[in-house]
Amino acid sequence: MSAGTVLVVGGGPAGLAAAAEAAREGARVTLVERDTVLGGILGQCVHDGFGIEMFGEALTGPEYVDRMLDDLEGLDVRFMVDTMVLDLGDGPVARIVGPEGYEVLRPEAVIVATGCREKSFGSLAVSGSRPAGIFTAGTAQRLVNVEGLTVGQRAVILGSGDVGLIMARRLVLEGAQVECVVERMPYPGGLPRNVSQCLNDFQIPLLLEHTVTQVLGRARLEGVVIAEVDSRGEAVAGSERVVACDTLLVSVGLIPENELLGGTSAVLDRASRGPVVDQMLMTLSPGVFSCGNSLQVHDLADWAGREGQTAGRAAAAWARGEQEGCERVPVMACAGLRYVAPQVLLAGLPATLRFRVTEPFRRPCVSVKRDGMVLAELRFDHLAPSELASLEVPGFEVSGGPVEVCVDAPAC
Amino acid sequence: MREYDVAVIGAGVVGLLVARELTRTRARVVVLEKEHDVARGASGRNSGVVHPGFSVKPDTLKARLNVEGSRALPSLCARLDVPYREVGTIVVARADDELDELTSMEADGRANGLERLGIVDAVTLARLEPAVPGVAALHSPEGAIVDPHLLCYRIAASAIEGGCELRLATEVTSLSRSGSWWEVDAGGERIRARVVVNAAGVRAPEVSAMAGAGTFESHPCRGEYLILEKRAEGVPRMMVYPVPPKAGGLGVHFTPTIAGNTLVGPSAEFIDDGEDYSTSAPVLRMLAEEARDLCPAFDASDVIATMAGVRSKIGRGAYGSVDFVMEASPSAECFVNLVGIESPGLSASPAIAKAAFGMLAEMLGLREERPFASLPPLPPRFAEADDETRERLAADPDGRRIVCRCEHVTQAEVLAALRDPVGAASLAAVKARCRAGTGRCGGSFCGPRVLSLIEHEAGVRAEDVTLKGTGSRVVFGPAKSLWYASDRGQEGCA
Numbered sequence: 001m002s003a004g005t006v007l008v009v010g011g012g013p014a015g016l017a018a019a020a021e022a023a024r025e026g027a028r029v030t031l032v033e034r035d036t037v038l039g040g041i042l043g044q045c046v047h048d049g050f051g052i053e054m055f056g057e058a059l060t061g062p063e064y065v066d067r068m069l070d071d072l073e074g075l076d077v078r079f080m081v082d083t084m085v086l087d088l089g090d091g092p093v094a095r096i097v098g099p100e101g102y103e104v105l106r107p108e109a110v111i112v113a114t115g116c117r118e119k120s121f122g123s124l125a126v127s128g129s130r131p132a133g134i135f136t137a138g139t140a141q142r143l144v145n146v147e148g149l150t151v152g153q154r155a156v157i158l159g160s161g162d163v164g165l166i167m168a169r170r171l172v173l174e175g176a177q178v179e180c181v182v183e184r185m186p187y188p189g190g191l192p193r194n195v196s197q198c199l200n201d202f203q204i205p206l207l208l209e210h211t212v213t214q215v216l217g218r219a220r221l222e223g224v225v226i227a228e229v230d231s232r233g234e235a236v237a238g239s240e241r242v243v244a245c246d247t248l249l250v251s252v253g254l255i256p257e258n259e260l261l262g263g264t265s266a267v268l269d270r271a272s273r274g275p276v277v278d279q280m281l282m283t284l285s286p287g288v289f290s291c292g293n294s295l296q297v298h299d300l301a302d303w304a305g306r307e308g309q310t311a312g313r314a315a316a317a318w319a320r321g322e323q324e325g326c327e328r329v330p331v332m333a334c335a336g337l338r339y340v341a342p343q344v345l346l347a348g349l350p351a352t353l354r355f356r357v358t359e360p361f362r363r364p365c366v367s368v369k370r371d372g373m374v375l376a377e378l379r380f381d382h383l384a385p386s387e388l389a390s391l392e393v394p395g396f397e398v399s400g401g402p403v404e405v406c407v408d409a410p411a412c
Numbered sequence: 413m414r415e416y417d418v419a420v421i422g423a424g425v426v427g428l429l430v431a432r433e434l435t436r437t438r439a440r441v442v443v444l445e446k447e448h449d450v451a452r453g454a455s456g457r458n459s460g461v462v463h464p465g466f467s468v469k470p471d472t473l474k475a476r477l478n479v480e481g482s483r484a485l486p487s488l489c490a491r492l493d494v495p496y497r498e499v500g501t502i503v504v505a506r507a508d509d510e511l512d513e514l515t516s517m518e519a520d521g522r523a524n525g526l527e528r529l530g531i532v533d534a535v536t537l538a539r540l541e542p543a544v545p546g547v548a549a550l551h552s553p554e555g556a557i558v559d560p561h562l563l564c565y566r567i568a569a570s571a572i573e574g575g576c577e578l579r580l581a582t583e584v585t586s587l588s589r590s591g592s593w594w595e596v597d598a599g600g601e602r603i604r605a606r607v608v609v610n611a612a613g614v615r616a617p618e619v620s621a622m623a624g625a626g627t628f629e630s631h632p633c634r635g636e637y638l639i640l641e642k643r644a645e646g647v648p649r650m651m652v653y654p655v656p657p658k659a660g661g662l663g664v665h666f667t668p669t670i671a672g673n674t675l676v677g678p679s680a681e682f683i684d685d686g687e688d689y690s691t692s693a694p695v696l697r698m699l700a701e702e703a704r705d706l707c708p709a710f711d712a713s714d715v716i717a718t719m720a721g722v723r724s725k726i727g728r729g730a731y732g733s734v735d736f737v738m739e740a741s742p743s744a745e746c747f748v749n750l751v752g753i754e755s756p757g758l759s760a761s762p763a764i765a766k767a768a769f770g771m772l773a774e775m776l777g778l779r780e781e782r783p784f785a786s787l788p789p790l791p792p793r794f795a796e797a798d799d800e801t802r803e804r805l806a807a808d809p810d811g812r813r814i815v816c817r818c819e820h821v822t823q824a825e826v827l828a829a830l831r832d833p834v835g836a837a838s839l840a841a842v843k844a845r846c847r848a849g850t851g852r853c854g855g856s857f858c859g860p861r862v863l864s865l866i867e868h869e870a871g872v873r874a875e876d877v878t879l880k881g882t883g884s885r886v887v888f889g890p891a892k893s894l895w896y897a898s899d900r901g902q903e904g905c906a
Contacts, residue, residue, distance in 0.1 A: 034817055084814040095799070097814065102806040104799065120854025122639075122717035125697060129690040132879035132886050139856045143887060147860055149874055150888040174892050213693065219883030259818075259852070262643060 004028055004319045006312075007094055007107040009085045009260065012040020013301040014292020014308035015113035016068040021312030022111070023075035027319050030107070031077055032096055034084040039065035040115055041138070042301060044145045047166055049193070053302035064301060088112070088260045092287050108319035109287045111311045112260055112275075116293035118163070119253035127214040133221030137163040137251035144170060152247025156224050157181040158212045161386075162190035162299070164251025169198035171249075179243050180205040182212055184229055187360060189251075189386050191299060212248070213240060221246050254297045264288055271339035272296045278328065278344045279351035280314035281307065286323070289315045296341050296354060299388050303354075310352070327399065329370075334406040336361070338385065345403055351393045357407060360384045364409040368393050371400040383407070416440045416577075417776055419596055419605035421584050421619055423447075424455035425560065425758055426750055427611030428567040429765030430772075435574025435785060437778040442605070443568075443576060444598045446583035446615075448881030449836035449844070451564035453613040454757065456844060457689065457721025459637075459667040459675050461651060463759045464501070464554040466521025466529055467662060473736045475524050477760035477767070482554075484762040489558060492566035493790045495670050501555025501651040502537065504546035504706065510655040514550045517656075521552070528553050543648045543707050555651050559670040560758060561844040566787065568834045573785035580836060581881065584612075587623040594623075594746065607746040607775050609768060614686035614724045616751040625744035628737065628751050631725045632686035635678025636695045638703070639717040641852045642672045646709025654706055662755070664702035671819075671847060676703045676710075678721065689720040716852050726752035738764060740771050748772065791828070793847075795820035815865070816858040818851020826862060830869045837870045839863065840880035863887070 006022045008015045011033030019031045037043060042050065045061030052058055055067055083098025092110040096103050118136040133152055135143070141163065143149045155171050157164045160183040168178050181199060186209050188195045199206050207226065213235050214225035228239040256274040258266075266275045266283035274295040275283040282289050291311035292304035326346035333340040333355065340355040353368065360382065367377035368391065376393045383389055391405075418434055420427045423445035434441045447453070465479040489496035505514050514531055521529045529552050532540065537549045572578055582599030589595075593604040612619045617628040640647060653665040659680075667675040679695045696718055703710040727734040737751040748771050750764060757764070772778060794805050806812040810824035829845035830837050839855070842848055842862050849855030849862065863886055866877045875889045 034814060082813060084817060084820075086814075086820055095802075097794075097802065097806050097812050099809075099812065101812060102799070102802045117853040118856055120716065120852075120856060122854045123713075123715050125693040125718075127690060127692040129688075130880075132884040135859075136854070136856045139859055142860050143863075144891050147864070147874075148891045150891050152888060219880070220885065259643070 005030070005107040005109075006315045006319050007032065007105060007110045008113060009094075009110060010040060010113035010115060010292070010294065011035075011038040011079070011081070012113060012115050012292065012304070013042060013064065013068065014115075014294070014304040014311075015040065015111070016065070016072065017305040017308030018111045018113055018291055018312035018315070019077045020068070020072050020075060021309045022316040023072070023077050025313055025316030027316035029077040030080060032080045032083045032085050032098070034082070036082045038069065038079065038081065044138075044142045046145050047170075050301050053300065054305055068305075085260060087263045088288065089263045090265050090285050092264070092285065109289060109315040111289040111291060111315050112258060112294050113292045113308060113311070114257045114260060114294045116254040116256045116297055118251070119255055121250045124250075124252065126212055128216060129218045131215065131217040131219060131221045133217070133246050134215065134248045134250065137161070137167045137249045140167055140249050141170065144174060150174060150176070152176060152245075154179065154245045155247040155249060156212070156226075156243055156245045157249045157251060159183060159251035159253070160188040160190055160195070160206060161251040161253065162194050164249060165190045165194040165198040167249050167251070168204050169202055172202050172204070176247070178202070178204050179245055180207050180226075182207050182210045182226055184209070184211045184233060187384065191386070211235065215248060216242065221248055224248055254293065256294050256297060258290065258294050261285070261288070261290070266290075269339060269341070269343055271333070272341050274341065276343045277341060278346050279342045279349060280346065281311040281342070282314060282318070287318055296339075296388070299386070303388065330402045332402050332404045334404055336407040337405060340405045345393070347395070348397055349395045352390055353393055353405060354388055354390045355405065356385055356388055357383045358385060361407060361409045364407050366391055366405065366407050368403060368405050370396065370398070370403045375403070414603045416442045416603065416605040418442075418607050418609060418772060419444060419594065419603065420609040420611055422453075422611035422613055422616070423450040423564075423568065423578060423580070424453055424611060424613050425451065425564055425567065425761045426753055426764050427609065428564055428571060429761055430609055430611060430768045431576045432567055432571040432574065432784065433765050433769040434772065434778070435571055435576055436780045436782055437773070438781060439772075439776060439778055441571075441576040442603065443571070443578045444582050444584055444596070445578070445580050448581045448838060448878070449841045450568050450578070450580070450834055451561055451844070454721050454724060454754070455564055455613070456561050457719060458560055458755075458758055459665075459678070460557050460560045460669060461667055461758070462496070462556040462558060463756045464521070464526055464529070464552050465524045465756070465759070466517050466526055466550070466552055467656070468520070468524065468756060470520055470523035473738065474756060474760065477736065477763040478756040479524050479526070480763035481756075481760035485556070485558070485759070488762055489563065491784075492563070492570060492787065494558060494563050494566050496556055496558055497670060498554060498556045499650050499668055500540075501552045501653065502541055502544070503550040503653045503655060504537070504544055505548045505655050506546050508547060511548055513655045514548060517550055526552070526554070541648050541650050541652060543646050543709060544652050545708070557651070557668060557670055562670075565832065565834055565845060566790075569832070570784060570787050572833045573787060575785075578834065584619060584622070587619070589745065607748065607772060609748045609750065609772070611750045613753065614722050616724060616749070617726060620741070620749055620751060623744050623747055625741035625747040625749055628726045630686065631727065632683055633723040633725045633754075634681045634683045634688065634720055635723060636691045636699065636720045637675050637677030637718060638696065638699050638715045639719060640674040640676065640714045641716045644674060644711070644714035646707070646711075647674045647714075648707060652706060664699055664706070666703070666707060671850065676700075683722070686722050686724070689722065691718045691720050717854060723754040724752055725754055736760070736764070738767055740775070746775055794822045794825065815861045816848035816851060818853050818857070819847045821846050821848040821858070823865070826865050827869060830866065837866050838878045838880050838884075839866070839886065842866070
């Protein structure tokens with residue numbers, strides 16, 4: 001690869017947006033996608049609601065992808081599908097394999113847009129055997145929507161994350177009986193509109209403060225044991241009951257996929273489970289950028305796309321040789337915030353801060369301060385852990401201490 | 413009715429090694445296995461440890477066979493092209509009152525013939541294994557690990573190549589004597605064999621009772637494990653054991669695996685049903701606590717999976733005090749019982765098989781007449797290969813498509829697993845052979861792809877593909893509303 005080359009890893013909403021922006025900025029872009037088609041997880045999302053921010057319309061996943069591909073029409077982007085980036089190293093250097101064989105690439109910049117994975121059933125301490133019929137919600141979605149298969153006839157959903165809610169409805173539409181959605185917390189994990197349109201509209205019970213403690217059956221699932229949980233998340237003895245079912249969908253959390261960064265000097269933020277980045281979305285490995293669900297779990301594909309655009313522009317600039325040395329200021333997330341990204345700010349440049357709270361807040365005020373001076377603040381109607389929120393911060397020049405992001409309730 | 417010289421019941425490591433030994437003679441051998449794949453019992457549900465032999469009481473069959481077997485394993489593995497890694501073992505004393513126990517184990521080890529064994533102080537311990545604090549440790553550099561599934565597949569392949577017949581999904585339902593033959597009902601068919609070898613693991617006492625070959629008190633003891641992801645930080649690189657608990661057993665320990673994961677466990681619970689491989693939340697939590705006690709940097713969020721195995725214990729009592737039973741049954745002619753093969757069963761397996769072969773040779777007048785059949789070498793794993801090898805593997809179209817993206821398993825490797833001479837086609841069988849599905853996503857991403865490959869390769873419908881044999885189908889059939897009209901799974905959007 002010659003000067004000004006950008007490698008985008010992943011052809012989902014973030015990667016496609018990054019590729020388009022980088023190409024517009026004059027970079028020579030190669031996008032590598034491990035599936036045989038572009039679109040990432042959107043290809044299996046047959047429900048609509050995508051694109052309201054990007055395109056002003058509620059589109060299905062595949063329709064959103066089509067719009068992104070339209071946007072890429074005529075831009076200098078080379079697509080390599082059915083191709084996988086195996087490892088990354090500082091440089092950056094990438095090892096890939098696909099229909100064109102095994103190659104070692106040395107682009108000027110890499111944008112890691114590899115999405116996220118679902119927390120697996122195996123990592124939960126649920127008693128029981130390993131019967132068939134237990135799927136993560138996303139895998140069930142793939143089997144139903146892409147492979148055209150029926151996963152089961154009678155289902156329980158563990159976790160009220162968006163994917164679980166969407167699949168509850170999907171299974172009903174496929175003729176399955178969905179017994180209930182079980183959620184450990186006292187509030188649902190997914191968006192309110194999904195609770196309404198997927199559960200309420202289909203009379204699927206949502207059991208808050210409940211969990212699945214055991215799965216029954218050896219060869220194929222025969223049922224699950226459901227119990228109430230107390231405020232510490234422990235099952236309440238005596239509250240157990242058996243719900244007969246042949247399918248359990250697990251939707252208990254998404255984890256950013258950034259295994260590729262392990263071979264670089266990028267550092268992970270344990271709280272966001274994504275890499276430490278600056279507002280240009282560059283990691284601590286020079287020339288290696290991160291965006292979309294691979295950086296932090298997004299609620300909306302549109303926002304993953306916006307992040308992709310930021311990374312695309314920044315990577316193209318980096319590839320052109322515009323590698324400025326700015327003062328780098330750490331960002332501290334105060335109590336009440338699970339994390340804030342970016343975790344580092346380059347002085348003199350504006351930033352979009354994204355964050356999640358640790359618990360629900362009513363009318364909170366989120367403020368960004370440095371050395372006692374307020375750089376930005378915003379009052380929200382409400383904030384919940386399930387909602388990724390954002391705040392714009394203008395560039396600052398003054399030297400000094402770290403930037404602090406705090407949340408206070410009631411309103412400021 | 414088909415006739416054999418030897419029918420081996422059970423395709424675990426012991427049964428398979430016995431069958432393999434017999435391929436050097438003229439004996440007609442069949443292995444009858446009730447599961448859909450080999451090594452589905454204890455042989456596939458263990459830590460993969462080759463114990464050098466300091467944790468067994470001297471002057472027992474277990475001790476003698478442990479040492480003999482573990483000395484034979486490196487060359488057996490080399491011959492079968494199975495990786496064998498000497499990672500070393502430490503038994504850690506965390507308080508001064510545990511030092512006596514270390515000294516006692518060292519003495520046992522020496523009595524069992526071990527030379528490279530010694531007690532190290534806290535400073536040396538910190539250098540050897542920085543992840544584990546302690547006041548002293550017993551260090552055995554010979555402690556090694558193998559991939560028990562791979563070992564069993566290669567033994568099975570070697571046995572099949574040597575002319576042995578392997579019948580999977582074939583459960584023995586009755587055994588009766590008829591003249592100088594055993595009549596064995598298995599898998600809906602009756603066969604005859606001159607000698608029967610009972611290597612049925614946790615079900616061996618039942619099989620022995622079925623044949624009138626002796627009764628054994630069966631006390632199955634389950635062990636649950638945590639499986640940590642490859643990038644877990646601060647975990648030991650060697651095998652690390654605590655000083656054995658007073659209650660018996662080896663205690664909850666850390667074992668690195670050939671694949672690069674780490675196992676924590678096993679627990680020890682006596683259960684009624686010897687094939688109840690379920691895990692239980694309280695035990696898993698206990699494992700996490702004990703892991704953290706031993707290794708302070710242990711982080712429970714590194715757990716990506718859990719598993720369970722069951723030890724074939726016969727006779728309750730102090731843990732590990734009952735010895736292996738390896739005998740020509742005194743109550744039934746031509747019936748070899750290999751019962752109570754629990755730890756150090758894997759380590760001892762070549763020696764157990766050799767002893768069993770000795771009995772069979774005598775019973776049948778067998779002689780070694782030819783060498784073991786040679787096996788083609790195992791192709792390198794794409795994930796572990798260097799650039800040059802990867803280029804070579806990528807010359808094959810199937811070799812350049814990644815199916816399991818967590819473990820970088822190629823389509824060529826999955827197809828090779830499905831075309832393996834042992835021939836089991838389930839998601840579990842594929843997983844055990846080529847590691848597709850063992851990664852951090854728990855098989856979420858590759859599951860549908862492997863399902864599709866099994867459909868095409870085995871020529872079956874999707875609803876006939878199982879997770880792990882009969883009754884465990886993954887899907888129910890075609891969806892009501894097909895999003896894509898044809899060629900399901902191959903075409904996508906756009």
